[in-house]
Amino acid sequence: VPAPVSTALQHRLIDGRAFAAELLDRVRADVAKVRARGREVGIATVLAGDDYAASVYQRRIDRHAREAGIISRPVSMPADATFGEVVGKIAELDVDPEITGILVLRPLPEHLDDARVFERLPVLKDVEAQHPENAGLLALGMPRFVPSTPAAAFHMLDRYMVSIGRDPRTAYDGLDLVLVGRSNNVGKPAAILGLQRNATVISAHRHTYDAGRLAAHTARADILIVAAGVPGLIGADHVRPGAVVIDIGINPVTAPDGSTKLVGDVDTEAVLPKVRAVSPVPGGVGPITDAWVLHNTVVAARALATAAR
Numbered sequence: 001v002p003a004p005v006s007t008a009l010q011h012r013l014i015d016g017r018a019f020a021a022e023l024l025d026r027v028r029a030d031v032a033k034v035r036a037r038g039r040e041v042g043i044a045t046v047l048a049g050d051d052y053a054a055s056v057y058q059r060r061i062d063r064h065a066r067e068a069g070i071i072s073r074p075v076s077m078p079a080d081a082t083f084g085e086v087v088g089k090i091a092e093l094d095v096d097p098e099i100t101g102i103l104v105l106r107p108l109p110e111h112l113d114d115a116r117v118f119e120r121l122p123v124l125k126d127v128e129a130q131h132p133e134n135a136g137l138l139a140l141g142m143p144r145f146v147p148s149t150p151a152a153a154f155h156m157l158d159r160y161m162v163s164i165g166r167d168p169r170t171a172y173d174g175l176d177l178v179l180v181g182r183s184n185n186v187g188k189p190a191a192i193l194g195l196q197r198n199a200t201v202i203s204a205h206r207h208t209y210d211a212g213r214l215a216a217h218t219a220r221a222d223i224l225i226v227a228a229g230v231p232g233l234i235g236a237d238h239v240r241p242g243a244v245v246i247d248i249g250i251n252p253v254t255a256p257d258g259s260t261k262l263v264g265d266v267d268t269e270a271v272l273p274k275v276r277a278v279s280p281v282p283g284g285v286g287p288i289t290d291a292w293v294l295h296n297t298v299v300a301a302r303a304l305a306t307a308a309r
């Protein structure tokens with residue numbers, strides 16, 4: 001159980017909840033506008049199996065969606081659902097006029113191939129940019145949807161830049177941005193977003209760690225974004241003095257009393273005396289991610305309305 005964060009350094013924690021609340025207000029207003037034109041906004045989340053983090057995420061999206069006036073359809077399928085059953089459900093949601101966004105929750109059960117499932121998503125409802133067409137558009141710098149977790153990380157960074165008097169359009173120019181993790185849904189798209197902001201991007205991953213080179217790279221970072229899924233991976237020796245650190249890790253750990261709590265990939269207490277700012281877990285990127293999924297669902301509703309004209 002981590003010690004409480006030193007009160008004198010609290011101001012270095014970036015408050016994701018405040019940014020998320022702002023975003024959700026905007027989403028609520030956007031939803032009202034779309035519905036005033038007689039169009040629905042609806043999100044379907046497809047969960048196969050009972051992964052703990054995925055089901056927590058599914059419930060959070062459901063709650064925030066309904067609070068924002070968005071139709072919510074959480075779909076739960078058994079862990080032994082077949083490929084045909086999962087893509088059959090996607091096909092149903094594709095033709096459902098109430099649903100404008102479809103999100104397939106990861107991890108899918110072992111026997112299902114992520115890429116083959118994502119290929120079956122209708123591209124205009126693919127709010128996480130999981131379909132190859134949408135992933136490709138993002139890589140080319142012309143995104144239809146920006147996937148929610150990396151979008152949330154950069155939303156937080158952009159807002160942080162504004163809060164210290166920097167213009168986010170130029171604040172990243174030539175900075176060393178080091179990413180830890182290169183997954184298709186987080187690390188890789190985050191690298192693309194960093195390049196678009198003119199940062200010098202370094203993508204570190206498991207092999208960097210195995211080669212004993214992780215700290216050598218992370219300790220150079222002006223901005224460090226960590227999405228490795230390893231609790232406490234990043235400590236004081238991994239960060240440069242004055243760095244801005246964004247922690248995307250969400251790791252459930254069981255406390256001695258049997259309760260489950262969430263911790264990030266960064267040892268927040270350890271890095272706090274050294275960094276300029278660090279995002280906490282919980283209360284950092286996570287809440288912004290939820291809001292961003294809903295934002296993308298509204299973007300999808302508008303795109304579908306345009307396509308139908």
Ligand code: ADP
Pocket residue numbers: 180181182183184185186187204205206207208209214227228229230233
């Ligand atoms: P997520 O969906 O949160 O990005 P994944 O499990 O799909 O999580 O990906 C984890 C990423 O983190 C991978 O790119 C992997 O190489 C990287 N990673 C895992 N362990 C380490 C480590 N000890 N050091 C550096 N990178 C790591």
